[in-house]
Amino acid sequence: MAVPRLATNDLARVAVFAALTAVLGLPGAVNLFGAVPVTAQSLGVMLAGAILGPWLGALSISVLLVLVALGMPLLAGGRGGMGVFVGPSAGYLLGWILGAMVVGLLVRALGRRTWASVLVAMVLGGIVAVYAVGIPVQSAVTRLPLSATLLQSLVFLPGDLLKAALATAVTMRLARAYPRAFRTTVPAGAGRQSGHPE
Template sequence: MNRLRLDATDIARIAVFAAIVAVLGLPGGLSVFGSVPITAQTLGVMLAGAVLGPWRGALSMVVFLALVAVGLPLLAGGRGGLGVFVGPSAGYLAGWIAGAFVIGLIVHGGARLTVARTALGVLVGGIAVVYAFGIPVQALVTRLPLEATALQSLAFLPGDLVKAVLATLITMTLARAYPRAFRARTAHTADAAAVPADSAR
């Protein structure tokens, strides 16, 4: 059974991706029906899962949201504090953690990175999973029917599809130009390759 082991490099990479999500919130957001803003921050969630893998990607989102919880205005529009976790966007924020995890599982689920699996990962984890968390909570908080809330949330879809394409392109470009960014994956592959030699003793 694989256990999550973090060293100084892992912690630095987790912090970097939490910072990337924060920076992507600086331009602000466009509110959807006055409740949930459309922002670029989901792109950072997609990249965190695709590059860091499931556990480290999810942990980077936990770090980011912990900073938001203590009051840092890191969400789009300068929002922060515990209040955002009981508002209409609360489910989407929780979905970032689960989404990054699912993205990492899918993207890193094979022997090597591929465009198809990366695209599938960001679509399933970065869109479907986030929506699955976000829409029911938004409906509960706004007291709108679930079907109406889901219909409203279609306003997110075009932008999220663009972000999924960008995340896929950035991930594959980074994998070719700087494979060390996928350090955890490389270490796991090396460990797996060493198993037959050890078991032959």
């Protein structure tokens, strides 16, 4: 089976959202319980999924994480290198890929976008999916019981809900002002290019 080639504009959009997510880390991070840093970067994850769609959104976050693994200090607080992938936040970083994919799938599946439906997509993908990977990994690394780790993680929830609301506002405004931003390219042989917001 042939691997579909990405159009140049899709590659550019992937790079833009990888860079946007990196830039959202510039304000730094707040460490809670001395383990997992709270950053604005998960906002970039939600927006990447919503605007680029599931596959390009996940690809943009994957590109960012590959650059981080290669040593580029693109995570909040100037963190980078393989060490971040063996620490307590490793699961959350990997969960970003799943989160972008789930947000993208849910937003694309909406028949008619409403504030409520997009917010639900942001919460399920940008929070629930990320936590589903992050919490078990954090529990394993810190050797805390899963229940205790889950309880600790609830402190992140208000900030993550705020980011989900902000991502929803940006997505809805962009969908109305510039619907072409949501266009996805159909791989060669699969048909035409979609020009409507999916």
